[in-house]
Structures are given as structure tokens and as C-alpha cells.
Amino acid sequence: METSALVASADACSLIEKQVDGKVHSVFNNSLNLQFGDRLVHVGSVDEGLAPFSIGIEPWELNHLLKKIYSGQPVRFNTNQFIFQEARLWMHQVQVTDHTMPAYSYERENVTNNIDHLISSLFEERGQLGFTEINKEAILHDMLQSSSSDMVDPMLKKLHELEAMAFENKYTDPDTMFNFWIGRGQGLTPSGDDLLVGTCAAMDALGYSNAIFLEQLKSYLQEKGHNRTTNIGYEYLWYAAEKKYHSHVINMCKSLIKESKFECLAAVHEMKKIGYTSGMDTLIGMLLGAKRVKG
Template identity: 30%
Template structure:
């Protein structure tokens, strides 16, 4: 079968990996392949485009999931641009359209960002959304802006994270990151989703903090497999290269430069990601906004 589209950096990443891999994980409508320590996501437009993803048609995905098995051997044929499964199935990138996961460059005004941030928090409060940290979204946002200190565990954790994002102290950065990476449940734990949200906020806001990013990358490469899941580590490594899934990019586009209606639509799409991955990533964006705004009012 021929893929519809694929990440424009995927083949470059695969060149650094062993050519023989395995089926890493299988879900209801997608699957991950593993080559060495890197992953490839096979999915459909339902999941959006991911920075390490290959997009298939819905019917192709159904066929693929019926044929592959967990742990099955799969080879990457670099010359042909094709994944070859032990079952005989092939997935070719030939003819597929490469896509970029890098956020588009845009200018934003502080006034629009403040307005949209207030709308975002109001919508989360109205929805009664609950984060993977067990804190409802309204309380979490108030904590991030320093307007309340309850619940204390979340207030302390996010306060420490905010302090080291702008830090130049590599030891302290890693100390705090060890408390955040892998915190929570699921394929992408809540702490990791929070970091992804912070990172995309920094990219859009033009405030990427190199010491923090360097410390996060080092920690993931040295201790990532011990601290978190392989899937989550993959997301974070791509986020450090300024590459993100299409749903969170769409939300950030709307938050920084869109209308309240665009923001609401993009938020609902993001919240549909995983059990709490969407809301936890949104909290990371709000954390970055609270840093950017400082003592300014959100309203």
C-alpha cells in the first residue's frame, strides 16, 4: 500500500537507525514501529499529522491492523522508501506527500494573546476539564498565574518548572525536570505533555530558552527510557526540534493570532487527544503564557 503523506524529516531520521525493526505497539486505529531507539507512527488523518508520522487512508489502516502483529519484524528499505513487514505487507512512501510539523511563522500582539488566553481559560472552566494531575483546569490556571496555591503539590511543581525554564543552572534544570518527566499515567504522561505545551509556547512566542532545552535533551538521551515511555520520549525529542502535531499547532495558531471562534474549535480538537494529553498540553501553553505575561492581568 502507498502512504498518503509522511513527515518530511522521517527518512532522514531513519538513516540514523538500524534498517530492521519491529511493530512496537498497536492501537484501535494506529500503530507504532520501532527502529533502534526511534519510532514511526502509522495512522490516519483522525490523529492529525505527527512529526514522526505516516498517514494512510482509513481503509488502508483497517487492512494494515488486520495483518500486523505486535513484535512482528519490519524492515526499512531505504532505496525503495518502503516498510516491509514479515507478514508480506508493504507500506511505501513513494508517491506520498511530505509534510512539515514546524509551526508557521507569525506575528502576534500581546492584546490578542491576553484576550485569547482569558477565553481559553474561561472555556476550560466552563467545560469542567480535569488535568492528568487530578486538578481541574480552572484551579490549575489560577495556580499557574500565582492567584492561588491550592492544590499545593501542583503549585509547587509548576512553580519550580517556571523558575528553571529561564534558568542558566544546568544542575537545577535537570533536578526539576526529573520531577516532571514521566509524571502521570498513559503513553504520554502528564508531565511530558506539560513540557510539550511549554515548548510550543516558547516557539510561537520567540522565547526559546536554550539552557533549558539543552538540559531537557541531554536528560532524554541519557535517562529518557528510565524516566518516561518510548512514545513520550519521541514526542519530546521532536518538540525540541520545533516539530509538533497538527492539532496543537492549530491551537497555538488560534491562541496567538486567531479569533475566539477559531480558538474554541481548535481547543475542542486538542482536548480530544488521549485521555488527558490534550488538556495537559494546553496547561503547558498556559504555563508559558503566565511566564510571558509576568505580573500582568490575564483579563
């Protein structure tokens, strides 16, 4: 069986050119992950957006491919194709995508208005976050405050410490901070990972990117990352440290600078396609990363 990919991230293309022998890491109902060395390449439907380590194919072709694939199966990349035992995935006509988050020019009023729309939208959501220690409403109420007050709640205190570290390099022990957040929560991408990705994304998009913070994150991942979180969570964090993100995350950040609230709300709906809880946790991180715009 032969299938052709439509799009692929530049980093996924670069990885498979350097290391050609791998295996099927994991298989799901609508996607799969390939492992080359200790890094992953995600293969999914082009309709679901693209991660910075992803390949996108037509949904119907993906369904056929998934029937021929199982976890642990060897795979080899050779002459522009992935070769499985009973299938091939061609890469000869892919559109290569760049997932680097730009620093946008924006009107402050547009961003502050959209932050308020985003908070209101999240208040209306019935679901909760991936964190069991605190509810969504407590965090959102805190985000509405113009300044961080002394909070008794330990999770809010940790959020304030993360904010101070990310923006001002005030926290003197990065490892302790990353130990708290990275790998925290359940799922393929733990909630703490999603929150950090969202924070970095908004900071990059709104001109608050902090090179020291990103280097601290990358150093931590190199030393401890694979022992602290899932392989998939690691990938999203690694690329966030390089200012690269899922296409839905880039679209969400871009919507924050728009004058119309409807683009922002449409992007919120799109974010939930990443996975409801994962999308919500990432949005909370974005609110933290955008907090300084409001003053």
C-alpha cells in the same frame, strides 16, 4: 496486501533511511508504532493530524493494514516501502511535512484575549487532568494570577519553579526538575511529558524560546529519558527539544495569535483528538508557556 501512505514527517523519512530494519512496537485500534533502533515511527490516520515522527494514511486503508500487523513482528524498509510479513506500505507518493514551530509575529492583545478564552473553555470542561495530586481548577485559578504568589500547594510550587527555569534559567538543578515532571502520570504519554511539550510549544511560538532550557531537556533525555518515561512520551519530548510538534499543537499555538476567538476554541476541540487527557495536559502546558505574554 499493499497500502500507500499520503503524508509523512521529514524526521520519520530521515529515520527510516538511516536504519532499515525494525519491528512493530505496538498496535492500537486506530494506529501502530514501528521501532527502528530505540526510536519510533507512528503510523496513523491522516484525519487525526500528524506527529513529528508520523506517517499518515487513509483511515480505511489503515483498518486493513492493522488486521495484518501484530506487536513484535519484523519490518524492513526497502525500495521506498515497509515490508511486513503479510502487508506492504508504500512511501513513493508521500507529501513530506515540516513540524518545526515558527516564532509568530502577533498583537499582544490578541494573545491575552485568547488565553482568557482558553482558560474559560478549560473551566467548562468536565474532565480532569492526568495529575492526581491537584485538580484542574486550582491550576487554572493560578494561571489567572498576574504574578506567582507563595503557594502552599506543592504542585503549584513545582509549576512556578518550572516557569522560572524555563524562562529565566533560575532553577539550579535541572535533573531534579525533570525527574519530577518527566514520566509523571499514567498513559502512553504521561501527563508531565504533555505539560512540558505544551510549555515548550507556546514558548517557541510566542518568541520566548530558551536555548539553554531546550538543551538541558535534550541532555536529560539522552542520559535518562528512556528509563524515565514511555517510548512514545520520549519521542514527543525529544522533538519538543528540537522545536518540532504535532500538527494539532502547531495549529493551537497559531490560533492564539488570531483576532477571532472561534479559531482558538476550534483548535481546543482539535487538541482533544490527540487524546482527551493528553490534550488537556498539553493545553495547561501551553498556558504556562504563554503566561509571560500577559505580564
